[in-house]
Amino acid sequence: MIGSFSQVIKKEGVGALATGLGPTVVGYFIQGFFKFGGVEVIKVKATEQLGTRKAWEYRLPIYLGAAATAEFVADVFLCPLEATRIRLVSDPTYADGLVSAVPKILRQEGVIRGFYSGFAPILFKQIPYTMAKFAVQGYAAEKIGYAIGKKPTEMSDATKVGVSLSSGVIAGVAAAIISHPADSLLSMVNKEGAGGTGSVGTRLKNLFFEAGFKKLFLNGLGPRCVMIGSLTAGQFAIYDTVMEMTGASKFNFINPDA
Structure with a gap:
């Protein structure tokens, strides 16, 4: 990985590392808003409908369903920005940045081919990725809590951050492995002419x-x-x-027998 950074800097300069930064920041900020917020809302609503005990029993399906639903909505907004990012990274001379690249893609290729040709693979990549991310993080945080003998409500702020970091690393690695093949395909299909002609599925x-x-x-x-x-x-x-700082509390499934 360090060698790759060195090669990029040597061949293209330090500025190459920031290519596509604009659409990346905007796209993933919007996606994160819908993803994290959506999962939290769906977990709360599911628990209200099922009750505490059944929600605890079915917490894995709830995690998976909430993550898949929230990710689908988020990807509707992410896909055009991701397509723009890949275009800028694969061809740095295509446009100066996000503001100039978007109208150029729209004018040359239209909405569907220009911005949503990668929608199927981005769903194929992001939905399993997000399902693994939230389900594994929730499970890992739960097990870490058991190991230290404390419920989320009994943890100090520092302990909560430590649990979040530890469970996040585990979840991230699991999600990376699951989504890697689709991520590779996504990077390829957004390049002009990749996969020949025909439908997205054919390509x-x-x-x-x-x-x-x-x-x-x-x-x-x-x-x-x-x-x-x-x-x-x-x-x-x-x-x-941020949830703690704003006075909100993250929703956690509760074991009624604990």
Whole structure:
């Protein structure tokens, strides 16, 4: 991973590391708003409908369903910005940034092909990723709480952050492994001419066979696990901290027999 950074800087300069930063920041901020907020709302509503005991018993399906639903909505907003980011990264001369790239893509390719040709693979990547992320984080945080002998309501602020960071790393690595093949396909399909002509499904099929198992499943997996593990840990720590600072409390499933 360090060698890759060095090569990029040597060949293209330090500025290459910031290529596509605009759509990345905007896109993932919007996505995070709908994703984290959506999961929290759905968990609360599901518990209100099912009751505390049944919600505890079915917490895994609730995590998975909430994550999948929230991610789908978030990806409707993320996909155009992700397509723009990939275009800027793959061809730095395409446009100066987000503001100039969006109208150019719209004018040349239209809404569907320009911004949503990668919608199917982004769902294929992001939905399993988010399902694993929230389900594993919730399960890991629960087990860490049992190990230290404290419920979330009994933990100090510092302990809560520590639990968030630890469970976030575990969740991030799991999510990175699950979503890696689809992420590789997504990066390919958004490049102009990739996968030949035809529908998105046809192009994805062509790319799948062209790339092969190793390139899709293993290439870049190590750095991805490090990056996503660190990012996810930070996300949950920041999310929980902001919730505490604003006087809100993160919803936790409660074991009625504990």
